[in-house]
Structures are given as structure tokens and as C-alpha cells.
Amino acid sequence: MYDFAVMWDWLAFGVRWLHVITGIAWIGSSFYFIALDLGLRQAPGMPKGAYGEEWEVHGGGFYHTTKYLVAPDRLPEHLTWHKWQAYWTWISGAALLAIVYWAGSELYLIDPARADLAPWQAIALSAAFLAGGWIGYDALCRSPLKSNATAVMLVLFAGIVASSWLLNQVFTGRAALLHLGAMTATIMSGNVFFVIMPNQRIVVADLKAGRTPDAKYGQIAKLRSTHNNYLTLPVLFLMLSNHYPLAFGTDAAWIIAALVFLMGVSIRHYFNTLHSTGQGPAWTWLATGLIFVAIAWLSTARMFDGDYETLDTALLTPAETRFAAAPGFEAAANVVAGRCSMCHAREPNWDGMLWAPKGVHLEVPADIARHAREIYLQAGVSHAMPPANLTGITPAERAILRDWYRSVGTEMAAN
Structure with missing residues (x-):
């Protein structure tokens, strides 16, 4: 008969499997819609209110997609909502965090050489980081800076760097990087749950009631979706980092994590530009390569041994x-x-x-x-x-x- 340790490990495996599956679905749909949006083209004969269209071929068939900035005159009864991928990715990730890092806090979360915490204190800090990341980010997006996309991204990056340093002062190296990824993923899921979906519901309700929807709701949702697009690759790196001590096991781990965000932005910028113009900027590959080399060099810094x-x-x-x-x-x-x-x-x-x-x-x-x-x-x-x-x-x-x-x-x- 399986003992509790074996059953608990299989539970973690099952939840991790679910997390990977839903994550693939969410990230895949995010990448697809960003590429679709950037590839839209104007064409003669488009319906009233249409912003652009795109023709695609896949699986032996052709697809004709038309985008409306606000909404079409007629909304069909069948409307597909892309939300559950994001919800279940966060739910399964939170469950996995609890199973591995909260239940095993003395092994995976607490590092007495950094902060001698009781399990309940470490778990409370873990949850606080996730919630605090979303609250701070949402406040930033609603602040007077919201009209300046560059300023928002710079302040967000500064917050990420500060969080990376602070997490590495409190938790084990592997937990610090994973929590930075989980905090960022919470921001992304919060964008879907608290902003993107409510705004889309307002537009649909106005349309069904015969009112002209306000375009601002779609614009706000699009901005948050763009943020999610640029944050995706760093989150994936951080979620994989716990398998590689060279990423989390040095004093420079917090710097490595911060540089990963720059690397993720440069990669996404290349592909977003490629989808939009047909040619991505070559300098992004050089920048990404140099950052990766810097990360590899930093990984050889002294391991954090403490006492x-x-x-x-x-x-x-x-x-x-x-x-x-x-x-x-x-x-x-x-x-x-x-x-x-x-x-x-x-x-x-x-x-x-x-x-x-x-x-x-x-x-x-x-x-x-x-x-x-x-x-x-x-x-x-x-x-x-x-x-x-x-x-x-x-x-x-x-x-x-x-x-x-x-x-x-x-x-x-x-x-």
C-alpha cells in the first residue's frame, strides 16, 4: 500500500501536469491573438466598423478573421470567451505552490541562514508577495502614469527588480525565483480576471442592450493583454529555474532574475515586430545573446552558503x-x-x-x-x-x- 509520502508526491505530479497543460493553453492563445492582432490588414469590402482582417491556412482549411475595435452591429449567439485557460493556470499553480512550498516550507521555502522564519510566517509572506504584486501593479496602471506606456513599464521593471532582491533575502534561492514568477503570473491572471473580462462583459452588455459601447474598455483590455504578452517568457524561465541551481543557487540570483525580464522583452519585441511588419529587428538577437551570456557568467558567482x-x-x-x-x-x-x-x-x-x-x-x-x-x-x-x-x-x-x-x-x- 502506498504511504502518504508517495501519495503526496503523486498529487504534486498530477497538479503539476494540470498546471503545464493549462499553461500551454493560456500562453498559446496569448501568443496567437497577439500575432493575429499585429497581422491584421485593411482590405476593400470589409464590414462596417471592421478594423482589419487576416486570412490563415491550417489543417487543410482556410480561416478568415475580421476584427472590430468596438463590436459589430450584430453579435451572434455563440461567442467564445478565452478565460478559463488563464483561470486554471493560476488555480493549478497556486495549488502546486501550496502542495510543494507551503506544505514543505521547512525544506523548500525557509532558509535559516537568510531569515529564520516559522512555517506560518513563511507561508504568510509567500501569500503576501503574490497579493502585493497584483495590488501594486494595478495601482500603477490606474495612476496618472497610465497614459505613458513606457513609464509604466519602467516603473514595473523597477518593482520587479526590488521584489527579486527582497525575495532572495527571505526565502531559499529556488523559492525566491519561483515566487517572483508566481507573483508575475498572478499579475497576468489578475489582468484577465479583474480587467480584461469585466471590460469585455460591459461591451457585450451594451451591444445586447442596443447601446454603442465605449471604445475605452477595449483599449484598456488591449493594454493589459500586451503587458501579459511581454511578461510570459520571463515567467516560464522562472518556473523552470527551480530545476537549475546555476540559476537560483548564487548570490547573484536576484540579478539573474531581473535580467531574464529584459531578455524576455527583447525576444517578444522581435516576434511582435515580425508579426506586424514582416521583419523583426536583428539587434534584439544580439541583445538577447549578450544578456544570456551575462546571466551565465553571473551564475558562477559564489554559492549562498551562509552558515x-x-x-x-x-x-x-x-x-x-x-x-x-x-x-x-x-x-x-x-x-x-x-x-x-x-x-x-x-x-x-x-x-x-x-x-x-x-x-x-x-x-x-x-x-x-x-x-x-x-x-x-x-x-x-x-x-x-x-x-x-x-x-x-x-x-x-x-x-x-x-x-x-x-x-x-x-x-x-x-x-
Whole structure:
């Protein structure tokens, strides 16, 4: 029978799968409509009120799309609303954040060397960052600066840089970058839920009531949609960053995250210009390449070690202390030391490896107790670690890891 740790990991996997699927749907529709909008052309014989049209071919058929800046004279009964992709991407992302980072706050969220927080404090700060990001952004878009698109983007970028620095002072490196991405994704979802959809509903209601809709509602929705378009690529990078210690495991991680936003803007600018004029500016590739090289260089900055080299079991949380004091801990620690720690070290002893995989250190007893659940799932229950069993861990040693973890009790699995 599956124990709680295995079931919890499968729950995380299932929710992550849903998040990726809905994210693909949302990002795909966003990219499509931006390209469609920029590719519209004037043509003779277009209906009254039409702004432009585009002909497309796909799947063996032809599609003729016409855009109205406000609305057509006649609104058909069947109207497709593109909203659920955004809603479910945020809902599944928030669920995944709770499953992985909130339930596992002592492992994934809290870094005692940066901020010695209680789990409830870390979770409260996590939620506050998400909400605060949206509130600040929305206030900016409603401020006197709203008529100056460049000023809005510059202030937004300054806020992103400040948030990146602050998150890296509070949370673990991987949690900091992921939260910056989640905060930005919350802004994007908030644009859909609080601005774009309500404005579209006003236009539809006016049209059905025989009133002429105000064009300002469509213009506001279009501005927010454009912001979403430019924020998409940085969010994707930040969501993937937790798999790459070179992105989150250095003192310069907050700078790397900020530069990613510039890189995302340059890439989107190229494609948006390409869709609009038929030719994208070549300088954007040079700019993107230089920023990427700068990011790669920054990734070799000193890893954030804090006081980890002097950690001992006295600094563990009560939950982690139970694993350190559990029967079989010494035997399990010996297995880890012989089969895992050569790579999972602050200075890995494996040719070509600069940093520990995923930033996980397994050198001292405190490290092993802190990562008990990961050891159990990766090397005890499954054969994911060591990769290709390069260090030759035996079935008996895997059993030692399983027995040690299970001796504590399944109620600790989510910690």
C-alpha cells in the first residue's frame, strides 16, 4: 500500500501536469491573438466598423478573421470567451505552490541562514508577495502614469527588480525565483480576471442592450493583454529555474532574475515586430545573446552558503530532529555519505560538476535529516538516484533508507 509520502508526491505530479497543460493553453492563445492582432490588414469590402482582417491556412482549411475595435452591429449567439485557460493556470499553480512550498516550507521555502522564519510566517509572506504584486501593479496602471506606456513599464521593471532582491533575502534561492514568477503570473491572471473580462462583459452588455459601447474598455483590455504578452517568457524561465541551481543557487540570483525580464522583452519585441511588419529587428538577437551570456557568467558567482558549513542537528526544526533521532539514522547517513554526498556537496567531488544537483547538500547529519523525504523518494522508494546507479547503491542500502524514513511515521511525510 502506498504511504502518504508517495501519495503526496503523486498529487504534486498530477497538479503539476494540470498546471503545464493549462499553461500551454493560456500562453498559446496569448501568443496567437497577439500575432493575429499585429497581422491584421485593411482590405476593400470589409464590414462596417471592421478594423482589419487576416486570412490563415491550417489543417487543410482556410480561416478568415475580421476584427472590430468596438463590436459589430450584430453579435451572434455563440461567442467564445478565452478565460478559463488563464483561470486554471493560476488555480493549478497556486495549488502546486501550496502542495510543494507551503506544505514543505521547512525544506523548500525557509532558509535559516537568510531569515529564520516559522512555517506560518513563511507561508504568510509567500501569500503576501503574490497579493502585493497584483495590488501594486494595478495601482500603477490606474495612476496618472497610465497614459505613458513606457513609464509604466519602467516603473514595473523597477518593482520587479526590488521584489527579486527582497525575495532572495527571505526565502531559499529556488523559492525566491519561483515566487517572483508566481507573483508575475498572478499579475497576468489578475489582468484577465479583474480587467480584461469585466471590460469585455460591459461591451457585450451594451451591444445586447442596443447601446454603442465605449471604445475605452477595449483599449484598456488591449493594454493589459500586451503587458501579459511581454511578461510570459520571463515567467516560464522562472518556473523552470527551480530545476537549475546555476540559476537560483548564487548570490547573484536576484540579478539573474531581473535580467531574464529584459531578455524576455527583447525576444517578444522581435516576434511582435515580425508579426506586424514582416521583419523583426536583428539587434534584439544580439541583445538577447549578450544578456544570456551575462546571466551565465553571473551564475558562477559564489554559492549562498551562509552558515551551512557549521550546521549541526541542534539547529534542526522539531520535525527534522525526529528524523535525526530516528532508529537507523546512522546507518542511513552512512549510505548517503558513500553513495550520494560526492555530488551533493558544497564542493562536489565529481568531474565536471560545479554545484550540487538542485542545490541539495547531503554532507553533514543536519543536511541528511533536512532532506529525509527527498532521500526516501529519490533513492529509497524509487531508483531515480543515483543517476544510472553510478555509485552502485545496493537494494539492501535502499531498504536501509526506507526503513529509516518509515520509522518516523507517515504523519511527517508532508514536512
